Amino acid sequence: MGAEQPNNPLHGKTLEFIVKQLVWHYGWPELGLLVRIDCFQNNPSLKSSLKFLRKTDWARKKVEKLYLNTFH
Template sequence: MSTPQPKNPLHGFTLQQILELLLEQNGGFTGLAKQVKLNCFTNDPSINSSLKFLRKTPWARTEIEQLFIRQRLYQKTDQA
């Protein structure tokens, strides 16, 4: 059984959901690449290739999760 995590802003979000919300908020891969300097957002970007890279690279995943938290996108989904 999972324990509720009311203070964890990432709780309930998959990496794919986080990436899709960031892409929407920042104007696609070009805008996201300006926020986070990762080659997976500049060189032939796609959701699948980016997810594959982020799942294999903990520091990059942390960068994306922190951007998600800084932009407070988790709050916008609660209000919808």
């Protein structure tokens, strides 16, 4: 499986890992300003954020882009 996406920097990283890293780095308030989605701004939690991001492609792409810009 590792040979399928050798140039994908997100390969092997779960959405939960990505969100946890961003929350650790920025905190919920700043993350809510950087990625303007309701689940980061109003009563944020890891569970609600993951639920929303898993079913909302455009929001997940924004979070993944922020992760790449922050840590790579």
